[in-house]
Amino acid sequence: MSTLASRFDTNPILRPSEVKPSRPDMKIECLLNPGAFRYQNRIGLLLRVAERPVQEDGWVSVPIVDPTSEGGLRIFRCRADDPKLDFSDARVFTYDGKQYLTTLSHLRLAWSTDGRHFVADDKPTLTGQNALQSFGLEDSRVAFIDGRYYLTYTEVSEAGVGVGMTSTADWMQFHHHGMIIPPHNKDCALFEERIDGHYYALHRPSGVGLGGNFIWTARSPDLLHWGDHRCIARTRRNAWDSGRVGAGASPIKTSAGWLAIYHGADDKPRYSLGLLLLDLKDPTKVIARSTKPIMEPEAAYELTGFFGNVVFTNGHVIDGDTVTVYYGASDEVICGATLSIQTLLATLA
Amino acid sequence: MSTLASRFDTNPILRPSEVKPSRPDMKIECLLNPGAFRYQNRIGLLLRVAERPVQEDGWVSVPIVDPTSEGGLRIFRCRADDPKLDFSDARVFTYDGKQYLTTLSHLRLAWSTDGRHFVADDKPTLTGQNALQSFGLEDSRVAFIDGRYYLTYTEVSEAGVGVGMTSTADWMQFHHHGMIIPPHNKDCALFEERIDGHYYALHRPSGVGLGGNFIWTARSPDLLHWGDHRCIARTRRNAWDSGRVGAGASPIKTSAGWLAIYHGADDKPRYSLGLLLLDLKDPTKVIARSTKPIMEPEAAYELTGFFGNVVFTNGHVIDGDTVTVYYGASDEVICGATLSIQTLLATLA
Numbered sequence: 001m002s003t004l005a006s007r008f009d010t011n012p013i014l015r016p017s018e019v020k021p022s023r024p025d026m027k028i029e030c031l032l033n034p035g036a037f038r039y040q041n042r043i044g045l046l047l048r049v050a051e052r053p054v055q056e057d058g059w060v061s062v063p064i065v066d067p068t069s070e071g072g073l074r075i076f077r078c079r080a081d082d083p084k085l086d087f088s089d090a091r092v093f094t095y096d097g098k099q100y101l102t103t104l105s106h107l108r109l110a111w112s113t114d115g116r117h118f119v120a121d122d123k124p125t126l127t128g129q130n131a132l133q134s135f136g137l138e139d140s141r142v143a144f145i146d147g148r149y150y151l152t153y154t155e156v157s158e159a160g161v162g163v164g165m166t167s168t169a170d171w172m173q174f175h176h177h178g179m180i181i182p183p184h185n186k187d188c189a190l191f192e193e194r195i196d197g198h199y200y201a202l203h204r205p206s207g208v209g210l211g212g213n214f215i216w217t218a219r220s221p222d223l224l225h226w227g228d229h230r231c232i233a234r235t236r237r238n239a240w241d242s243g244r245v246g247a248g249a250s251p252i253k254t255s256a257g258w259l260a261i262y263h264g265a266d267d268k269p270r271y272s273l274g275l276l277l278l279d280l281k282d283p284t285k286v287i288a289r290s291t292k293p294i295m296e297p298e299a300a301y302e303l304t305g306f307f308g309n310v311v312f313t314n315g316h317v318i319d320g321d322t323v324t325v326y327y328g329a330s331d332e333v334i335c336g337a338t339l340s341i342q343t344l345l346a347t348l349a
Numbered sequence: 350m351s352t353l354a355s356r357f358d359t360n361p362i363l364r365p366s367e368v369k370p371s372r373p374d375m376k377i378e379c380l381l382n383p384g385a386f387r388y389q390n391r392i393g394l395l396l397r398v399a400e401r402p403v404q405e406d407g408w409v410s411v412p413i414v415d416p417t418s419e420g421g422l423r424i425f426r427c428r429a430d431d432p433k434l435d436f437s438d439a440r441v442f443t444y445d446g447k448q449y450l451t452t453l454s455h456l457r458l459a460w461s462t463d464g465r466h467f468v469a470d471d472k473p474t475l476t477g478q479n480a481l482q483s484f485g486l487e488d489s490r491v492a493f494i495d496g497r498y499y500l501t502y503t504e505v506s507e508a509g510v511g512v513g514m515t516s517t518a519d520w521m522q523f524h525h526h527g528m529i530i531p532p533h534n535k536d537c538a539l540f541e542e543r544i545d546g547h548y549y550a551l552h553r554p555s556g557v558g559l560g561g562n563f564i565w566t567a568r569s570p571d572l573l574h575w576g577d578h579r580c581i582a583r584t585r586r587n588a589w590d591s592g593r594v595g596a597g598a599s600p601i602k603t604s605a606g607w608l609a610i611y612h613g614a615d616d617k618p619r620y621s622l623g624l625l626l627l628d629l630k631d632p633t634k635v636i637a638r639s640t641k642p643i644m645e646p647e648a649a650y651e652l653t654g655f656f657g658n659v660v661f662t663n664g665h666v667i668d669g670d671t672v673t674v675y676y677g678a679s680d681e682v683i684c685g686a687t688l689s690i691q692t693l694l695a696t697l698a
Contacts, residue, residue, distance in 0.1 A: 092558070097586075099559055132580065135559070159580035160560025182565055182578040183554040184533065205532040206557045209441070210448055210484070211509025216531055225574035229531040231481065231508035237446075 004344065005295040005325070005337040010116055012301050012333035019049060019120045022106060022127070023071065026051040026063065029103050030306045033328040034110070035142035036249065036315030037149060039171060043317055045110045045118055045326055046125065046140045046151065047334065050103040053077075060085065062093050063104040065128035065136065072127065076100060099158060104128070105136040107153065109171065115317065115324055116336065126166060132157050132179055137164070141314050143190035143250045145199075150223060152188040152201075155179055163188040163203060165223070177224055184208075187215075187246030187314070190223070191258065191283060199223050200283050202232075202247035202260060213244030215262060215276070217284045230284045233262070233276055240293050241274060243267045248313045251278060252323060256345050257287050261325065263312050264293070271310040272296035273325075277348050288348035295337065297330075305330025353693065354644040354674070354686040359465055361650050361682035368398060368469045371455060371476070372420065375400040375412070378452050379655045382677040383459070384491035385598065385664030386498060388520060392666055394459045394467055394675055395474065395489045395500065396683065399452035402426075409434065411442050412453040414477035414485065421476065425449060448507060453477070454485040456502065458520065464666065464673055465685065475515060481506050481528055486513070490663050492539035492599045494548075499572060501537040501550070504528055512537040512552060514572070526573055533557075536564075536595030536663070539572070540607065540632065548572050549632050551581075551596035551609060562593030564611060564625070566633045579633045582611070582625055589642050590623060592616045597662045600627060601672060605694050606636050610674065612661050613642070620659040621645035622674075626697050637697035644686065646679075654679025 016028040029052055034045035053061040053075050066074035078085055078095055086094040093100045106127040110120040128136045133155045140153035148169050155164035160183030168174045181188060187204035199220040206213050215233040218226040235242050241264025251258035258278040265271045274290035297309045313327040321341050329335045365377040378401055383394035402410040402424050415423035427434055427444055435443040442449045455476040459469040477485045482504045489502035497518050504513035509532030517523045530537060536553035548569040555562050564582040567575040584591050590613025600607035607627040614620045621642035628634035646658045662676040670690050678684045 156559065158559060159563060159583070160554060160556045161558075162554075162578060178577040179579070180576045181531065182534065182552070182567065183560050184557045185531065203531070205509060205511075207509045208533045208555045208557060209510075210505065210507060211532050214508060218531065220574055221570070222574075225569055225571075225576035227527065227529045227574040229511060229528040234508065 005339050007299060008116060008336040011335040013336055014118055014334035020122050021051055022124050025054055027054050030332045031334050032331055033139045033312050034315045034326050034334055035140040036317050036326045037142040037144060038317055043112045043115045046142055047108045047110055048105050048138050049108045050105045052103045062100045062102055065134040101135045105138045107137050107140050132159055139314050141189050141249050143192050145192050150190055152190060154186045160184060181226060189247040189250050192250045195283060204246040215245050215247055232284055232286050240264055240266055240272050243269050249316045252318060254341060258283050261313060271312050273311055273313060275344060275348060294344060301333055302329040305332035307331035354688050356648060357465060357685040360684040362685055363467055363683035369471050370400055371473050374403055376403050379681045380683050381680055382488045382661050383664045383675050383683055384489040385666050385675045386491040386493060387666055392461045392464045395491055396457045396459055397454050397487050398457045399454045401452045411449045411451055414483040450484045454487045456486050456489050481508055488663050490538050490598050492541050494541050499539055501539060503535045509533060530575060538596040538599050541599045544632060553595040564594050564596055581633055581635050589613055589615055589621050592618050598665045601667060603690060607632050610662060620661050622660055622662060624693060624697060650682055651678040654681035656680035
């Protein structure tokens with residue numbers, strides 16, 4: 001196994017069976033891709049919890065956010081042999097030409113005092129609430145900026161897939177800022193300080209025809225409104241990141257530049273992690289990029305699961321030279337690993 | 350023929366043969382979808398001019414913006430029988446797995462004193478200049494805000510298709526504001542005044558999987574940075590706008606609401622025009638929407654051409670109750686028509 005990343009010997013640190021479903025008629029299928037942060041001497045993870053209704057024989061059912069239904073959730077249900085049903089993709093469910101997701105994701109806090117043992121809250125922290133979130137919230141980054149936490153996550157609905165933002169100072173009261181980057185977009189990581197007076201973000205539009213799943217930067221005066229979009233990292237042919245690339249958590253400030261851990265997938269897709277080093281004064285300039293992954297699916301729990309061959313991170317915490325990366329393995333369980341920032345920088349030299 | 354729109358009896362008012370190519374080795378294939386505005390007692394159109402290199406027997410060649418080449422343009426050329434060439438779509442050209450456009454578009458001014466007879470400038474007004482514009486500029490809207498013209502157009506490159514913005518006060522000096530809305534996005538129309546202190550735009554993201562070609566709103570403090578994206582109009586099944594919808598020029602302020610002319614295409618695709626009426630104080634609220642088109646391809650020049658069955662507008666001027674719509678017909682020629690705003694509003698009652 002690669003020696004750059006020291007995986008926790010307690011991996012996986014959280015499994016679906018260790019978290020309570022949001023309702024008795026729901027079952028947690030996967031825990032995915034947590035945001036990570038420090039708060040009051042604890043480390044918090046903001047998990048993505050993917051649930052589906054407990055299935056009955058002969059029927060299939062999927063959950064949809066619906067503010068007009070009891071509990072804000074409606075279950076769409078049809079006979080498994082209904083000719084209008086197309087179930088050819090396990091993640092998506094097509095009925096009478098209309099698409100649904102098979103699982104509904106919400107965001108849930110889990111807390112730890114040592115960064116290794118986490119206990120998840122019993123209830124969801126953030127759930128889909130409006131028409132742009134009817135298929136849920138996914139893969140939240142957590143950035144700490146000017147004394148406030150900014151959560152950027154994927155909002156999913158039949159209108160499209162874009163980046164929503166919510167902020168909080170105390171993890172009790174939340175303020176929703178709407179969709180800050182329109183479809184099709186994911187993987188939005190905020191820089192945790194202003195650069196030359198501007199806020200910056202990494203984000204990942206997807207092309208239709210021209211373009212692809214590339215990493216872009218954007219600039220903002222206020223974190224709410226974004227412009228000056230630029231493409232800084234494309235996929236690379238015949239490489240481990242040939243199919244798609246997307247930012248991880250907030251870039252890490254080092255004397256050499258902003259160090260951004262990103263995920264890349266090949267055409268299989270097999271998801272690995274790599275690095276971008278961005279200019280300290282102008283993060284739209286790429287100084288260096290990993291030729292080889294810094295971490296790839298190798299452990300048993302990374303090779304098989306709900307969707308195997310995946311290591312995917314959008315959360316980390318820093319302690320001196322050590323970055324502790326929290327990551328989703330095989331789209332099913334939560335894991336951790338530590339890496340040395342200086343050693344990572346050395347791989348780019 | 351439908352009676353809502355009075356087509357100019359001089360249509361088409363501009364044809365490719367009446368405009369000078371940007372270089373002697375280029376040929377204009379199509380004139381498309383102009384922005385329209387008033388300036389110093391004249392009416393200006395900002396045409397989209399689509400050119401390709403004069404083709405030689407046995408070869409195919411496409412133009413690419415390249416600041417390092419002479420004249421800022423590079424011609425990519427290969428044998429017509431090269432096995433790496435895939436020419437199955439007339440608009441796109443795939444060589445060795447890489448996509449190019451068959452034509453390169455720039456934006457060019459044309460001027461008129463009567464709004465009916467236009468003379469195009471001899472040289473391009475705005476051409477692709479950077480990596481996000483390497484496949485050109487398309488379909489510019491022109492909004493007049495606070496004494497300045499704001500041009501929003503599609504920037505095309507292999508990085509993706511997004512919305513760029515340039516402003517000018519005098520049509521001589523231009524200031525480029527970068528890509529204001531990231532891929533995949535087109536059809537961005539600015540509202541020409543602030544509403545409750547905010548600038549607003551209509552825009553058209555395209556979905557990958559979930560979502561579609563729908564009309565969205567966005568809000569901005571400064572026209573440069575955009576947020577609070579909301580989906581306000583989707584395609585409608587089995588209707589004339591089942592395949593895609595997108596905004597035309599700036600919405601027209603009326604006492605009944607903001608009247609937005611939009612294009613819709615069905616699955617063929619056949620492009621027609623319809624209306625959205627938006628709340629004056631909150632343009633994210635749709636008051637009414639056309640059930641039938643207000644204008645559809647009917648005249649000979651709208652039925653056949655480079656790409657037939659298209660009426661597409663992103664430019665108009667207002668004079669009292671009359672809106673003069675300038676439009677692209679069959680992706681080849683420029684036409685005009687007048688419509689009564691009160692009569693249009695009556696179709697929504």
